[in-house]
Amino acid sequence: MKRMQKITRISLSALCLGSAMTVVLSGPAAADSGVFSGGYANVSGSNHLSISDGGIEASGQMALGDEGFNAQVDGGINSASGSTNANIYNIDGLFFYRMPEGQFGGLGDYISTVGMHSTHVIPYGVFGEYYFSDQITAGLEGGGLSARMSSGGFVEGHITGYVTPDISIKGFDTYISVSNGQDNNIGVQAEYLISEAIPISIYGGYAYTDISHTGVHDTTLNTFFVGLKIYTNGTGAPLVTTQRNGVVDTSDLISAVRYGF
Secondary structure (H helix, E strand, O other): OHHHHHHHHHHHHHHHHHHHHHHHOOOOOOOEEEEEEEEEEEEEEEEEEEEEEEEEEEEEEEEEOOOOOEEEEEEEEEEEEOOOOOOEEEHHHHHHHHHHEEEEEEEEEEEEEEEEOOOOEEEEEEEOOOOEEOOOOEEEEEEEEEEEOOOEEEEEEEEEEEEEEOOEEEEEEEEEEEOEEEEEEEEEEEEEEEEEEEEEEEEEEEEEEEEEEEEOOOEEEEEEEEEEEEEOOOOOOOOHHHHHOOOOOOOOHHHHHHHOO
């Protein structure tokens, strides 16, 4: 039965990632925007913990008519090795309304870890972003969270400043409270659009995670990460326009959950 569950999870995640990639790469006729990304993270922490994590993700966003409503699907696969060996899969869906001043909507995620400590986490809730100026975006999301051994809620906030139209610096904080403990993930990320004519960007950053669960040794993590993104919004637009008119970024929540359970 466990082997069948593992195969089912892998197949479902691969199928959803493939579907998201199809939406992303199929062009403007099928989607307004998309992102394909790949990254690497080095995680170190207390109790001599050390993890290398590499992964890929694809996202596709589609406008639902001309009234501002949008739908989005994301799929990702990460492979972790070191102190723990596991494959981590995430499947996300969003429905939201976009305006010139910002956007808001609902989201649901399924994050499954298959490996040494197999588990699954399902966050769900609402989110919103407001554009204070051409240089500043602020966002907030929150809701409930269900895991195999616990349940609770989460709240995530972020502020993105655009140093130039093609360079962004984002600060983020994700707090998760569940029946058997709490996690807090805080960090910073910088992203640079290499060329507006070729919509490819590089990003990197750092996150500090404090994990406190009942019956488990408290753990602190230091994560350094780098990666590359390919945007499909079209060419000729700066990073600030590409991000505000394209895929909604839910990576902060996914990253906070990835090693917290």
